[in-house]
Amino acid sequence: MAKQASKPSEDKSEVSIKSKDRVRGQGEVFTPSWLVNDMLDLVEITIDNKVLEPTCGNGNFLVAVLGRKLKLVRKSKDKSKHDTLSLLALSSIYGIDIMKDNVHECRERLIEVLRVCSPAWFTNRKKMFSSAEEILKTNIMWADTLKMKFLLNNKNLSITEWALNDKIFSREEYSFKEMIEQGKKESKASEPIEPGTFGFEVMTPVPPLMPIKVFTPIHFSKLNEQHD
Numbered sequence: 001m002a003k004q005a006s007k008p009s010e011d012k013s014e015v016s017i018k019s020k021d022r023v024r025g026q027g028e029v030f031t032p033s034w035l036v037n038d039m040l041d042l043v044e045i046t047i048d049n050k051v052l053e054p055t056c057g058n059g060n061f062l063v064a065v066l067g068r069k070l071k072l073v074r075k076s077k078d079k080s081k082h083d084t085l086s087l088l089a090l091s092s093i094y095g096i097d098i099m100k101d102n103v104h105e106c107r108e109r110l111i112e113v114l115r116v117c118s119p120a121w122f123t124n125r126k127k128m129f130s131s132a133e134e135i136l137k138t139n140i141m142w143a144d145t146l147k148m149k150f151l152l153n154n155k156n157l158s159i160t161e162w163a164l165n166d167k168i169f170s171r172e173e174y175s176f177k178e179m180i181e182q183g184k185k186e187s188k189a190s191e192p193i194e195p196g197t198f199g200f201e202v203m204t205p206v207p208p209l210m211p212i213k214v215f216t217p218i219h220f221s222k223l224n225e226q227h228d
């Protein structure tokens with residue numbers, strides 16, 4: 001039986017629009033938390049599976065996703081890994097929005113979730129939060145998703161993939177356009193094969209996507225010390 005949506009809460013403090021102009025101009029209407037949570041119940045969220053919101057607004061979905069990921073971190077038995085795992089969780093969350101204020105709000109809300117959920121996880125809180133801010137500066141992007149351009153410098157949109165090996169983060173940047181094209185190629189390659197003239201077709205494997213930039217791996221507490 002289909003799951004029933006939860007009833008809307010009566011929380012009037014939740015803002016669904018900022019102004020009529022923004023609704024008309026950018027189609028900006030924020031999703032209420034009850035609906036966000038009902039939708040997230042339909043997907044699997046793990047500590048490090050990647051979530052990209054191409055029109056993230058001020059972060060209603062991403063804030064809830066991070067909350068769920070950090071709950072999983074809290075459940076993990078090895079307490080000595082809570083600090084790195086929480087950064088890994090944060091680094092798996094991506095957002096893009098065309099409105100600069102939304103991007104700033106989204107980053108601030110995510111850092112607040114981390115602050116609230118991780119009171120005793122970090123031995124050096126100052127350094128950890130600097131690393132977290134670096135991740136958010138990279139992953140929550142002020143950009144036009146349709147034009148695939150950053151709005152700060154009109155450069156082509158790129159996505160940074162983070163990977164954690166013990167206490168070391170590696171970081172690779174990929175072209176957003178190439179990622180979209182790769183996705184199309186991969187889904188075409190996985191379509192059922194139509195019998196050809198000779199009764200079969202040879203599938204050409206899709207070559208892996210190459211990064212446009214690779215950073216030197218760095219200790220998790222020093223992410224903000226790494227520059228282009």
Ligand SMILES: C[S@@+](CC[C@H](N)C(=O)[O-])C[C@H]1O[C@@H](n2cnc3c(N)ncnc32)[C@H](O)[C@@H]1O
Binds near residue numbers: 026030098
């Ligand atoms: C319907 S709102 C949804 C916001 C958020 N996903 C939520 O559910 O609360 C759409 C968002 O898309 C943003 N937006 C509109 N056009 C965009 C574009 N071309 N690139 C990136 N973001 C865009 C708007 O600024 C707005 O925040």
